[in-house]
Amino acid sequence: MLPRFFALPEMRYQNHYVWLVLISTLDVILTWLVLYEWSGREVNPVAAAVISEMGFFGAVALKFASMILAIIICEVVGRMNDLRGRLLAYACVVINVIPVVYTFMLLHRAGPPF
Numbered sequence: 001m002l003p004r005f006f007a008l009p010e011m012r013y014q015n016h017y018v019w020l021v022l023i024s025t026l027d028v029i030l031t032w033l034v035l036y037e038w039s040g041r042e043v044n045p046v047a048a049a050v051i052s053e054m055g056f057f058g059a060v061a062l063k064f065a066s067m068i069l070a071i072i073i074c075e076v077v078g079r080m081n082d083l084r085g086r087l088l089a090y091a092c093v094v095i096n097v098i099p100v101v102y103t104f105m106l107l108h109r110a111g112p113p114f
Contacts (some may be wrong), residue, residue: 012079
C-alpha cells in the first residue's frame with residue numbers, strides 16, 4: 001500500500017506553474033546581473049532588506065518560497081472554485097512577468113556592463 005502522500009491528486013494548473021518557475025528564475029538571474037554586473041540596486045524594498053541581511057542567496061530563497069506559497073494558494077483556491085484558481089494562477093504569471101520585462105528594458109537601455 002502506498003503512503004497517503006502518493007494518493008494526492010495531481011496539480012491543477014501545471015502549465016501556469018511551469019511559466020511561473022521560468023519567469024521567477026529569469027527574475028533571479030536578471031537581479032543578479034543588475035546587482036553584480038551593472039552595479040545597480042534592488043528597487044524592491046523587501047528584497048533589498050533581505051539582500052542586505054542575508055545576501056543574494058537569501059533573496060533567492062525568498063523568491064522561490066513566495067513562488068511555492070503562490071502555487072499552494074492557487075491549488076487551494078482552485079479546489080474550491082476552478083475558474084478563480086485558474087485566474088489566480090494566470091495573474092501570478094502576469095504579475096511576475098512585469099519586473100522581468102521592465103528589467104530587460106532597463107538593461108537594453110544601459111548597454112553592456114563594461
